[in-house]
Amino acid sequence: MKLVIGAAIAAAMLAGAATPPTPHVFLDPETIGKAPTTSWATFNGDYTGTRYSTLTQIEPGNLNRLAQQWVFKTAVGAQRGAPTPVIKCTPLLVEGVLYITIPDHVWALDARTGTEIWHYDWVDHGGHLVGQRGVGIWKSKVFFLAPDNWLIALDANTGKELWKKNYADARKQYFSTSAPLIVKNHVIVGVGGDAMDMPGFLDSYDPVSGERQWRWWSTPRKGDPALKTWPNETASDHGGGMTWMPGTYDPELNLLYWPTGNTNPVFAGRGRPGANLWTEAIVALDADTGKLKWYFQVSPHDTHDFDNTTAPILFEAMVDGQPRKLLAQAARNGFFVTLDRVTGKYLVVKPYVPLDYYSGLSRNGEPIPIPDKDPSVGGSINIVNATNWQAPAFNPHTGLLYVNAVEGKAIYYLTDDSEQPSGYGGTGVGIGPEQRVLHAIDPLTGKAAWVHTYPNLENAPVTLGPSILTTATNLLITGDDQRNLIIYSADKGEVLWHHELGASESGGVISYELDGRQFIVFGAGDTLYAWALPQ
Amino acid sequence: MGQRGFAVLLAGLLAAVAVAGQEPVTGDQAAPQRQTSQQSMPSDRAQTTRTFLGLGAEPDKAAAARGEPLFQQNCAFCHGPKARGATGPGLITSDEVLGDDHGEHLVAFLKKGRPQKGMPGFPAMSDAQLKDIAEFMHLQVELVANRGGYHVLNIVVGSAPRGKAYVAAHCMSCHSAETFAHLGSKFRSPEQLQKGWIWPSRSQNPALVITATVTTSDGATVTGRVTQVSDFRITLVNEAGEAHAVELGNGGKDKGTTVEMKDPLSAHQEMIMTLSNRDMHDVTAYLETLK
Numbered sequence: 001m002k003l004v005i006g007a008a009i010a011a012a013m014l015a016g017a018a019t020p021p022t023p024h025v026f027l028d029p030e031t032i033g034k035a036p037t038t039s040w041a042t043f044n045g046d047y048t049g050t051r052y053s054t055l056t057q058i059e060p061g062n063l064n065r066l067a068q069q070w071v072f073k074t075a076v077g078a079q080r081g082a083p084t085p086v087i088k089c090t091p092l093l094v095e096g097v098l099y100i101t102i103p104d105h106v107w108a109l110d111a112r113t114g115t116e117i118w119h120y121d122w123v124d125h126g127g128h129l130v131g132q133r134g135v136g137i138w139k140s141k142v143f144f145l146a147p148d149n150w151l152i153a154l155d156a157n158t159g160k161e162l163w164k165k166n167y168a169d170a171r172k173q174y175f176s177t178s179a180p181l182i183v184k185n186h187v188i189v190g191v192g193g194d195a196m197d198m199p200g201f202l203d204s205y206d207p208v209s210g211e212r213q214w215r216w217w218s219t220p221r222k223g224d225p226a227l228k229t230w231p232n233e234t235a236s237d238h239g240g241g242m243t244w245m246p247g248t249y250d251p252e253l254n255l256l257y258w259p260t261g262n263t264n265p266v267f268a269g270r271g272r273p274g275a276n277l278w279t280e281a282i283v284a285l286d287a288d289t290g291k292l293k294w295y296f297q298v299s300p301h302d303t304h305d306f307d308n309t310t311a312p313i314l315f316e317a318m319v320d321g322q323p324r325k326l327l328a329q330a331a332r333n334g335f336f337v338t339l340d341r342v343t344g345k346y347l348v349v350k351p352y353v354p355l356d357y358y359s360g361l362s363r364n365g366e367p368i369p370i371p372d373k374d375p376s377v378g379g380s381i382n383i384v385n386a387t388n389w390q391a392p393a394f395n396p397h398t399g400l401l402y403v404n405a406v407e408g409k410a411i412y413y414l415t416d417d418s419e420q421p422s423g424y425g426g427t428g429v430g431i432g433p434e435q436r437v438l439h440a441i442d443p444l445t446g447k448a449a450w451v452h453t454y455p456n457l458e459n460a461p462v463t464l465g466p467s468i469l470t471t472a473t474n475l476l477i478t479g480d481d482q483r484n485l486i487i488y489s490a491d492k493g494e495v496l497w498h499h500e501l502g503a504s505e506s507g508g509v510i511s512y513e514l515d516g517r518q519f520i521v522f523g524a525g526d527t528l529y530a531w532a533l534p535q
Numbered sequence: 536m537g538q539r540g541f542a543v544l545l546a547g548l549l550a551a552v553a554v555a556g557q558e559p560v561t562g563d564q565a566a567p568q569r570q571t572s573q574q575s576m577p578s579d580r581a582q583t584t585r586t587f588l589g590l591g592a593e594p595d596k597a598a599a600a601r602g603e604p605l606f607q608q609n610c611a612f613c614h615g616p617k618a619r620g621a622t623g624p625g626l627i628t629s630d631e632v633l634g635d636d637h638g639e640h641l642v643a644f645l646k647k648g649r650p651q652k653g654m655p656g657f658p659a660m661s662d663a664q665l666k667d668i669a670e671f672m673h674l675q676v677e678l679v680a681n682r683g684g685y686h687v688l689n690i691v692v693g694s695a696p697r698g699k700a701y702v703a704a705h706c707m708s709c710h711s712a713e714t715f716a717h718l719g720s721k722f723r724s725p726e727q728l729q730k731g732w733i734w735p736s737r738s739q740n741p742a743l744v745i746t747a748t749v750t751t752s753d754g755a756t757v758t759g760r761v762t763q764v765s766d767f768r769i770t771l772v773n774e775a776g777e778a779h780a781v782e783l784g785n786g787g788k789d790k791g792t793t794v795e796m797k798d799p800l801s802a803h804q805e806m807i808m809t810l811s812n813r814d815m816h817d818v819t820a821y822l823e824t825l826k
Contacts, residue, residue, distance in 0.1 A: 081587030126589040147589075170589065171633040173680060195588055195680045196628050234620065238628075354808065378692035378816040379729060381807070409807050411729070411815075415685040420619045422627055423679035427687070429726075432734045432807040455764045457745065482765040498767055 020110045020117050025095045025156040027137045032182055033251060040093040040510040043134055043179040044391065047249040049313040051393040051469050053511040057518035058533060059473035063487060063497040065533050069519070070114035072528040074102055079129045086464065087523025089134035090179065090391070090508025097156070098521065099142060100528055103129035103177070106144050108159060111514055111521075114530060118159030124148045126170030128177075128193075133246065133389075134508070136180035136187060138207040143187050145176040151189055151205060165210045167191070172198050181246045181256075183287045186213060188256065190243030197238035197264040197422055200279070202247075202256075204290060214290035218243065218260050218278055229275040239272065240264030241279030245309040245389055250325065250341060255293055256285045257314065257327055257341065262307040267375040267426025268416050275300040275366075280308045282329060282337070284344060294344030299333045300366050303374045304357070304412060305428065306333035310387055313394045313401060314341060317444060328394070328443040330403035334386040335367055336446045350446030352439055353386045353407045375412035375426040384408045384430060391467035391508050393476070398491045400440040400449050402468045402476055406459075408434030434459045436481060440493055450493035454480045469509035469520070477520060479505035485522070485529075502527055577686065584683020592636035594673035602667030609657060610668065618675040623654070626672055627679050635673075638666035645669070691725050691820050693813065698821025701814050709802060719825040729819040733810065734803060745798045747771055749781045752791025757781065761796065769794055 027041055035054050036045035044051055058066065079085050082103070089101040097117060098109040104124055108117040127147025136143040141162065142154040149168035154161055168174035173195035181188040187205040200218030205211065218241030220226035222233055230236040240263050247258035263279040265271065278292070280299035285292055299306045312329045319326075327341040328348075334355045338348035346365035357373035373382050384406055392403040409431050416425040436459060438452040459481060466479035475496070476488040481504050487497040503525025511520050520531045585593065607616060613623030618632075626632050635641040642665040648656030657665065677684065702715065722728040737743040748758040749769055759773035770780045783792055798804070 080589065081583075128588060130587075169633075171591065172628050173588065173590075175589075195682065196676075197679075198628060234625075238625075372812060376692075376812065377688045378690045378812070378819075379687075379726075380812050381810055381815055411733075413687045413690065413726075415687055417688060418617075420615065420617070422617075422619050422625075424682045424685065427682065427685055429730065431730060433804055455766060457761060457763050480765060482763070484765060484767060486766070495766060500767075 020113070020115055023095065023097050023108075023117060023157050025097050025137075026140050027094045027156075029138055029182060029184060032138075033249070036510070036512060038513050039095070040091065040512050041137060042092070042181060043090050043136075043246040043508070044248065044311065045510065047183075047251065048315065049248040049311040049391075049394075050315060050396070051391055051467070051508070052395055053469060053471045055471060055511055055513055055518045056473050057513070058471070058475065058511075058520065060475065060489065060496055062533055066497065066499075066520075066531055067534055069530045069532050071530070072100075072107075072109055072114040072116070074100075074105065074107070074526045074528075076102070076105060079103060082129045084526065085129070086131070086503075086525055087507045087528060088131035088177075088389075088465075089523065090467070091510055091521055091523070091528065092135055092137055093510065093512045093514075093521070094137055094156070096514060098528075099135045099137070099156075100523065101132040101134050101144065103132045103147050105132075106135060106142065106154065106159070108142075108156070109528070111512075111519070111530075114528065120144070120154055120159045120161070122146045122150070122152065127175035130175075131177045131389075133177060134179035136182045138182045138185075138187065141207060143180040143182070143207070145178055145180060145189065147175050147177070149174050149176045149191060151180070151187065151210065153207070153210065163210045165205065165212075167203055167212070168193075172196050174198060176244070178244050179246050181249065182207070183249050183256065186287060188247070188287075190245065190247075190258070192242045192244030192261070194240050194242060194262060194264055194266055195423060197240065199237055199239055200241035200243050200260060202243045202258055202285065202290065204287075216283075216285055216290040216292065220277065226277040229277040231271070231273055235272045238264060239276055239279055240266070241281075242309075245311065248312055248314050248327075249287060250314060253325070253342065254287050255341070256287050257312040258283050258285060259309045259312055259329065261309050262305045263302045264423075265416075265421045266305050266424040267303055267412060267428070268414055268421030268424075269301060269303040269374060270417075270419065271421055273301075276302070280306060280333075282308070282312050282327070282339065282344075284341065296337070296339055296344050296346060296364075297366050298329070298331045298335060298337055299369075300362075301369060302333070303369070303426075304333070304382060306331070306385065308332060309389055310403070311392060313392065315394050315396065315443070317399070319347065319444065326443065328401050330387055330392055330401065330405070330439070330441065332385045332387055333367065334383055336401075336441055336443070338443045338446070348443065348446040352403075352441060352446065352448065353383065353405055353437075355383060357382050375414045375428075377414050377417055379411040379413050381409055381411050381431065384410045384428070384434060390465050393468040393470045394443070395470040395476070395490045397472065397474065398440070398449075398470075399442060399444075400490065401443050402470060402478075402490075403439050403441070404466060404468065404478060405437050405439055406434055407437060408432065438478065438488075438493070440476075440490070449491075452488065452493050452495075456480070456482060464504060464506050466505035467508045467522075469511060471511065477509050477511075479524075483524070485524075501525075501529065577684070581681055581684035585681050587683075588681065590677070590680055591633065592673070594677050595637065595670045596674065598667045598670035599674035602664075602669070602671030605660070605664055605668050606671045609660075613654075617678075618672050619679075627676050632669075632672050632676060635669060637673075638662075638669040641669035641672070642666055687726050689725070690729060690816075691823050693816030693818070693820035695817070695821040695824050697813075698817035698819065701818050702821060705806075715822065715825055717825060719823045725819060725823055728822055729815065732818065732822055733807060733815070735800065737800070743799050745796060747794055747796040749779075750793045750795075751781065764794075764796075
């Protein structure tokens with residue numbers, strides 16, 4: 001591989017240019033959402049969240065020839081609170097240019113060589129530098145979210161700042177890590193931050209002017225019937241429900257599907273009796289107005305930071321002889337959920353990891369938590385988050401949804417037993433082994449077709465990848481937490497190929513065709529890797 | 536400590552053996568760089584978390600202590616004893632409070648008050664007093680927002696006699712009375728005791744390490760302490776202290792190599808999966824009496 005990189009550098013030097021020429025990127029908003037082949041235009045590649053590539057050049061029979069083509073190291077040094085910045089973005093690829101991020105930084109790279117075209121460096125004034133999921137692209141503009149809640153529009157070809165807009169107060173512990181989702185002429189922006197009991201929201205901005213088009217609050221305001229799921233308006237106004245992961249979108253229904261995060265105060269539920277809508281839910285919002293069409297609350301009255309932020313994946317299937325528009329989510333509370341995405345009514349709500357904190361399902365299919373499993377002063381033993389932000393995937397050929405999960409327990413302590421808790425109000429301490437397991441789940445039954453258990457003695461933090469990509473050639477590409485990139489057969493879960501990297505795969509895996517060759521690109525630690533078959 | 540060895544024969548597929556570090560269990564948005572919270576001092580943890588969260592200036596605790604009675608006397612009726620709100624608004628996310636570091640804005644604000652909203656001014660109080668009140672409010676923000684400074688309360692809430700009965704019924708097939716002698720005095724806090732009896736530290740007890748015997752297709756075997764295992768490789772250290780790495784082929788498909796692992800804590804792993812909160816509290820309460 002050194003030869004390949006060396007050749008690329010030599011070519012660049014011969015051309016007498018340290019950086020490639022200015023590109024001419026233009027992404028027609030009408031094409032966003034098409035199956036990703038020659039581009040990867042959104043966080044999930046398209047609007048479905050399936051992370052399914054229709055490309056067929058790389059297939060089980062030629063994996064032994066798969067070879068690294070180039071690498072790009074971010075190498076910015078330590079960041080505040082993050083000694084080793086890690087690539088947690090999903091790269092975007094448009095017209096031969098790759099866009100990647102870490103907190104405060106955006107790079108445009110030549111996808112043929114991995115050479116930097118431009119680099120944008122933001123100086124933040126607050127916010128958490130815990131991760132950055134990537135950019136959104138509309139025409140020749142790149143949209144980036146800074147940790148201190150600035151929506152920044154950059155020229156996709158030069159990296160020059162066009163405009164910026166602040167949408168939340170970092171002093172109130174709002175912070176941003178998400179990738180904006182571009183839908184028509186909307187830049188959809190979510191926000192994070194649960195240290196100070198603030199309400200979540202989802203915003204839509206005009207891509208040209210930066211004017212806000214609408215805001216949807218994650219908790220109800222005065223006059224809304226959903227307020228009856230809160231003791232009072234004040235609790236709702238401080239109820240959390242952050243929108244820190246990108247959602248999905250159905251163009252036919254013009255509905256955004258967004259996962260909402262944990263309720264506040266986080267572990268101490270005493271001051272907020274009730275279901276606490278619309279935190280810990282999947283919500284369907286009109287993309288043009290932000291109006292709520294339906295919701296399904298995956299963790300009513302959450303007290304375990306279950307933070308319902310995994311992707312709601314959109315797919316079609318025949319149910320009882322009828323074609324249905326469906327949505328499935330492997331939730332962080334350990335339930336696998338399949339809904340009708342037109343109505344929000346549930347088809348499947350079933351644990352995919354061993355659970356002991358719920359007593360059954362409500363009439364609407366919502367898990368009913370057991371109060372004894374709430375965090376307590378003496379400690380309450382319960383599951384750890386069953387998964388996290390890392391992307392799951394769905395393969396229409398196998399009909400299976402894939403998710404990297406974690407099975408383990410923690411003791412949840414209440415650290416604030418007052419009648420008026422605030423902030424986290426508690427803490428969770430892992431106890432005993434944690435086991436990473438890759439699940440291939442049939443979303444029509446909630447049952448696993450296969451699982452793969454990753455052996456390990458020292459599990460990496462559950463918040464580090466790996467994400468998943470699946471392909472039309474029956475491949476499932478992901479990794480373990482011991483630096484191995486692993487390719488499985490999607491139908492049976494057989495390990496077909498693996499390669500030890502410099503770090504564990506830490507961001508999204510994408511695939512695209514460029515100059516007639518299929519590439520697989522992903523971040524691992526501080527390095528972006530590009531793999532393909534040799535020319 | 537006596538223990539029951541669990542042999543797990545793993546041919547081809549390596550089954551579940553994982554030992555978690557002490558990882559925060561909350562989400563990505565919640566987790567600072569994985570802190571070794573058990574080793575670090577609480578004050579370091581608070582400082583690390585403060586940096587990670589990008590919180591404002593660190594409150595002056597001495598000034599806050601002076602400001603507390605002043606706040607309780609003058610402010611708590613409307614804003615609550617911890618500034619979390621009462622008849623008046625909570626101040627934890629107040630723009631006035633968050634826009635101030637050490638009283639440079641709040642002193643003047645408190646002097647004037649906000650009469651149009653019914654908040655009186657405090658012109659009779661000295662600048663020093665108002666600054667102390669400001670620091671008290673900053674400390675209340677800190678106590679909410681900096682979870683690195685949280686500490687558990689008195690977790691000994693169970694029934695010691697019931698805990699004793701649980702131990703007699705569930706533990707003595709592996710353990711002897713010697714295991715439990717003075718156990719309560721071996722941990723620096725009840726929280727550490729609770730954690731320590733449920734999942735004893737392998738690093739502090741060599742008898743608890745996971746061992747394995749690896750047999751390769753040519754019949755050679757190596758036995759020792761497992762240092763790591765993946766789908767593709769197992770590394771272990773034998774009795775002579777020599778490190779071995781054995782490649783396991785593609786996802787354990789290399790049927791010629793077998794791995795037999797023993798985890799002395801298997802019984803504890805099973806217990807964790809079914810342990811009830813009441814039993815956990817009771818056993819901790821009992822063991823806490825064994826000083």
